[in-house]
Amino acid sequence: MGQELKRRAGISRRRFLIAGTAGTASLALGLRCLQPGDTEALAGSSVAPAPPPYGDWRDVYQERWRWDKVVRSSHFVNCWYQAHCAWNVYVKDGMVWREEQVADYPQTNASVPDPNPRGCQKGACFSERMYDPGRVRHPLKRVGPRGSGRWKRISWEQATDEVADAMLDTIEQDGCDRVIWELGPLYTEGTMTAGHQRLSVLMDSTNLDMNTEIGDGHRGAAETFGKISFESSADDYFYSDLILIWGSNPLYTQIPNAHYLTEARYKGARLVCIAPDYSASSIHADFFVPVKPGTDAALGLSVAQVLVEEELIDRDFLAEQTDLPMLVRDDTRRLLRTADLEGSGSDEELYFWDRERGAVAAPRRSLRLDGLEPELEGRFEVTLKDGSRVGVSTVFSLLRERLAGFRPEDASKICGTPPALIRKLALQLGQAKSAAMVTTSNMAKYYHGNLMERVQALVFALTGNYGKKGSGFVGFPWLDHDSIEPFVRDMFSLSDMMNTTALKVIGGMVVDTARMKLEGYSEEMIVHEHSRGVISEGRMTSGAMFWYVHGGLLEGSEKLEQWDPYLKRPVREVLDESLEKEWQYVWPKPGNDPKMMLVMGSNPLRRIRNYPRILEHLWPKLHTVVTLDFRMTSTALQSDYVLPAAGWYERSEHKWATPLMPYIHSGEKATSYYEAKSDWEIISRLAMAVDERAKARGMESFVDRRGDERPLHNLYDKYSQGGRFGPTDDEEVCADLLDKATNLGGLKWPELKKKGFARFEGIGKSPGSIGNATSIRPGETITPLTNHVFDKVPYPTLSRRMQFYLDQELYLEMGEELPMHKDPPMAGGDYPLMLTGGHARWSIHASWRDDKLMLQQQRGEPVVIIGLEDAVDRRIRDGAQVRVFNDLDEFQIMAKVTPGVRKGQLIVYHAWENFQFKNGKGFQNLIPSPLNPVELAGGQYHLRPMVIALQPSHTDRDTRVEVEPL
Amino acid sequence: MRAHYVPPAQFETFLDPEAAVWKEAGREELKLEGTPLGMQLTAHIRAAWAGRKIGSVARASVAAVHDGQVLAFRLEWSAANGGREPADNHEFTDGAAVVLPSSAGAPIITMGAPGMAVNAWYWRADDERARHVVAEGLGSSRTVDVELVRGRGTWKDGRWCVVIARALRVDTQEPIAQLEPGAETGFGVAVWDGNHGERAGIKAFSGPLWHELQLDAVPETTR
């Protein structure tokens, strides 16, 4: 590339070999360096003359820094906590030459730094990545066995016809729910999602919800708050005086946001990093708090113990916002319900003990106490409806008993954190005016991650650190425009809508919104019910459940009795119970094998822990596997068709965001690449092909998963709304999605694509975003949950409060009704080392894992990071190849030895591709991802599964291994 | 030394050190010496080379011929290896040059002086082109062209044979040496041993004084 561009620039260093004979004099000529004052004048001008040639070697560099045009774009990958950044894409001779940040974001207000420039090293080299040898240039069809790497180039027409036929075969022979869409981190919620959602709804295919499976389920947040999505804006840290980095490594994973942390520290905030290793994020902290991996709950409970003992708690906050004053029956350990006391009582109404009136059913439509004064502590007696008396205690009293076992000296034995440091941490938290937490989806990747998160949520609740600026435990960051659902609904005519099939298909529409309003459901709760309908009706199904049931992954839980001392019965038994009682769902139903998989912007064979089971159990059942991606992946290598998707600078698109950087980002197509097409176009052409092939085959209709007859003959007409959105109308789709959004302030596509970014004006109504429960106001940073804390809107939980006590059967069975510490299971066998991980500095998922420049800045191949002490004990030297093994398998990798990692821990950072390991045996092979039975819970109001949350998950951090030199 | 007259030939012919023309030329052994440390141009070079041997090639065999149009020098010296392309940063390439005064009185020891240029014909093992260089004092050398001087080196059996040639007269304003048959000129040679880290002023050369070169007159019969 470099040479090519240089040649085309028509310039070479040698040209000046003779010309530049004047020696040093020429360099001193032309004082072209501007004085600072001059630049303002320049900044206003849009046209600069071509600089006069120097007539010497300098023109090579001058020529380099020239371009034909600049296009705004971004990287439509799931950068998650650090999403997204506006980039200028510099185009020269029709090719993208380089990119540089737009860096034109405003300050939210004068008291917080502006976000500029944002960006990271990965974004800064996508212009290199997009031309690298991993790109897919043409539609490919496998000609050797799967995984052989033998391909033939086929035409787009052949590709879409054959894939369409495979879909129709499946529908005809097995059922529409056997067609599986596997969606991954490239999912945009823009045109790509618009196309996919339309086609999958029309064909009633099964879409995998991979959020909990990837380990981003934040179950502890969901258990406590009834939702997972709530997060601050990164500039909100400027109002904190204490920031706990706990369960994250933002110096790796929040590169564009990290300056807010280092700068907040200069502003006066204490930065504390709680982590097992002396991570990159520890180096800029005021305190490093070492903790053994998997024991954060013990540490947190100890912090809570000190807070309670030292009376550093906010009793008013707890009485109003949490379930800590709620009453629990001594006999059943269940929360006391009105159904216990009254004949017409409900199983959902709970009690607290009012100072004056005794047991009072807690208000459910608002958090306002209206003069009630709940006792936080105490043991009382109530009369049940059968006249018997039963003792009840407040949750807080039970908690205080629980905490008694976690004095710093006790907890230190579990978590390894020095007692004095635990006390110091607790005092700092107790005395902070506004304490914030910086986290990622790390805890959720532990088997007992829910317990850790519940404890984290608890210590922030005890100190009243929610709602106020610069405060709060945070969940999962998500902020999006809410127009995908309206865009999908637009396919259906009024008469379709009268026919309830269409409504059922959309899923959530089966829910009776009016009834819910009458019952006092908040807007958020109603959105959640729609989201639950999407899961129960099968438009989306839990990815984790899918792989456990259909992918053979449950095999990894077979030895769980040996690994998890707390287990009461085989997981398979709990799974069966859960499905039978409809606590959880899976599509296709057990016994109905999946037949076809379309993998879009996803990479399940890299992503899924213990993926060899998938290849062994699921892959043979699939007659067709199709991957749509811009690059070759571990999954593409095992596919039957690989369809070249456009890279991010090769299409017009926009993408969801997070409150951390509450801006929608867009991109305008800057160039094209061989035969690559946007996902919208690929899916549109696929829809066309389905329509045509169905006609050719005489298939007029098909039977959907509910047994209803659905038309096929007008499929493309519906998909495209009568041709309004054609295959190359990406920009029209972008425009329509923006027009439909309720939370972008009337933003228009031409305006967005010109600017590249725009701030959200509200959280909107999408299930992923509404949980933020706050307002987005100009000039203000974002603090989540203010709707609850200040407007007293109930939390979407059973208790309508932050809920720390869970009495669903499985929680009682597993002894997890209160936040608790449990020792991590020995997943993979009784080996001395924990194979942990974390998102990497060097890639967003696997998208840059095999990128040349990124690898040049690492070690050129995967590494396992091992502490000095463990390395010395095993005679492993830095840079040596080692064998890592457990009961499941083994793999080979280079060791990187560091004093920053504690004894007993190994780290393999995220997302190395299988093809980067010898014999294709990657580190995921050793991760059994046992299913924690408590995650199969459901039934109770807020524990029922919904999109992205409250489904079982896959976990990896508890994996036990041994390592030896090769 | 004499530059033997040979019958007119293609320029290319001279560049082959095994060519017949060279059989007739008398070879002269020139003793080479290292350039003095004190004359190295920068303090850094002097510090880096203090106590180190400069000029590792002790002698070179030199011959010259001309055909009335082209003057060619043939230099031969022993060299441990014939590595042309230095593969690494600390590796340097072998080189050789012939230096001629552009004007009378130009000092060779300082590579000329302001207003008194010397003219070097410079060959380096990693460059297919030879350079035509003028200098008016140490560190002032500049390439005036890469077309007029041609050079070719062959490394065989532990010896470099390098031919460097140029037309006797060249139409240019540059202060180069203009030569003619029958005339006498001074000359010097320099050899750089890349293996020894020699480059720039770190080299072996034929001494602080010009050697004499007598160009044969073109025989009457051929005029």
Place this chain on the structure above:
Amino acid sequence: MEKPDRQLAMVMDLNKCIGCQTCTIACKRLWTRDEGMEYMWWNSVNTQPGRGTPRDWEEMGGGFRDGTAVPGKLPTRKDFGEAWEFNHEEVFFGGKGDKVHLKVKGEEPDWGPNWDEDQGAGEYPNAYYFYLPRICNHCTHPACLEACPRKAIVKREEDGIVLIDEDRCRGYRFCMEACPYKKIYFNHAEKVSQKCIFCFPRIEQGVANACARQCPGRVRFLGYRDDEEGPIWKLVDKWKAALPLHPEYGTDPNVFYVPPLAPPRFDENGDVDESKPRIPDEYLVSLFGPKVLDVLALMKSEMAKTRAGEKSELMDLLIAYRWKDMFGGFDRDPATIEWVKS
């Protein structure tokens, strides 16, 4: 050598550097893509303590001692780290299944420009490290310039940027030997020495260097040393909060660093021990000279002020509420330039 009229300089705040290498990649994509430049990283960031880029560069000599030139070594390509190429085609399209895996072509890698990333020194839980970004220091007393026998290196009068004239350069590499910071590379294709050009084509259009402007950590301040309104004078001369790296090398660099703080270490009982720092003072003194202790004390006292709710000009400067204020006037958006063909 004449002193330049004005001197451009950079301050890098090591307490904001997150080691992300965006600067490194920004520079790579802009300037060092051509053949012969693949292994060049004019901007590098290394974990300290560590061997650095090139490997063990601090032991390679060069520069001046008491004003006298110190001989230096030439770093090899391996010392810098080879620009690895990979076998993507073979893995993806070669028909060999998992018999082949993605790897570096040729020799197994054993060193690279960021090989010892995040390793550092010490013993758990008292391990320590920080990131040290480096470019050419555009020294006031440039050893490279003074070492070159061809006078092929110049220090521009107008802004003090040090440039290698690639027309005059004959690839003798005395500059590489003499540069004590080992920030000069040899281009084996072009046979010239090359190094950071301080983005002169950008600077000349009023645009900050790519490494500075693209830094998401907001680490780098830019400007004229003598501009009393700009950040450099304020940080270096007024507040004396930034120091050159290895001042004992005698070249008088124009890149300055705000030295790194670190969280407190633990004593044998695991209790916080504030009696000595996590990063040993001697180590920081070895990098930044004895003044580093004063700067660390200054940083701590200014941070204590803001923690107590007081104002601190130094902290406000380092926070850089408005990003553009970091660039001493060189804040033009490059995308506003629309080149008119010449």
